[in-house]
Amino acid sequence: MSRWEPNARGRLEQAALDLYSERGFEQTTAAQIAERAGLSERTFFRHYADKREVLFGGAPILEKLFVDTLAGTEDTVAPIDAVASTLDAVGAVFLDRYEHARQRQAVIAASPELRERELIKLASLSAALATTLRGRGVEEPAASLAAEAGVAVFKVGFERWIGGDGERPLAEFLRESLDQLRTVASGG
């Protein structure tokens, strides 16, 4: 087996998702994932620290997309509106990702260890958004609250998208969730 394997990360992730769906996360080993992907165990560990991380390889990419988009909005825009256009941009990335996202979410929901890792991902995202907002001159606690609100909207909207039939795009669910948060916060 050559050292360079085309799309090894993507193949390992899909193999892991399939095995976790079939047997459960706890019952699957890194060796089995590598085998299913047609790769060696050594290749697995060259790409991922452990079998939990296989499902979170995209987390830094998602966080970077959030942060770069938020940082790129005009400083004169209100924090919540900057968050809104960020959510639009993030939602667009998930077009054609419905089946994958749905499978991944089902696997995560079934494992306490993966649910914990997902919480860490979202907490990291919230901290990164708050830092970005402070960099735009938003003061505390507004920066942290706008960041937490953005992540809450993302989490709730994402779950509703996954729970639906995949016909409507994620961006719509995110927009609806944000509207709903505004309504709730204003006493509706």
Place this chain on the structure above:
Amino acid sequence: MSRWEPNARGRLEQAALDLYSERGFEQTTAAQIAERAGLSERTFFRHYADKREVLFGGAPILEKLFVDTLAGTEDTVAPIDAVASTLDAVGAVFLDRYEHARQRQAVIAASPELRERELIKLASLSAALATTLRGRGVEEPAASLAAEAGVAVFKVGFERWIGGDGERPLAEFLRESLDQLRTVASGG
């Protein structure tokens, strides 16, 4: 040593907090905590599953306080106002707890494993609040968003309280954070 130890849980928690502050969470064992508390290791494990859980014995009590207070508000009150009076009641419980809360938070902040556990506590709280709101007839996604908003306000307000000098009560910080969230959500 008799089987019944007065306030064993509280003594174990304080001993754990002190040792984690002095040596760090990772460097402390359950046996050392029991010794510092003047109790046996067996007593430790009768009260707590492991050394992580010692700091989270109050989590179910806090969650119950949140849920019972929220469930006890009038159904005609808007979700966010029900959350607001819940936060007031919760804040009141932390009067005279500033030094303890501050020590605990510093210990948690220093350990990734404890920070994870704290995230699980807050996620559980959010889910419980959403369930309670649905029980009051609030529909989704409003219930989940109001719950997430309440937990975000609690988290941010709590951190600001801990970061201050302890002169002003937690309830004030929670009220300010909620006001700030309303302002942010309305585009301020």
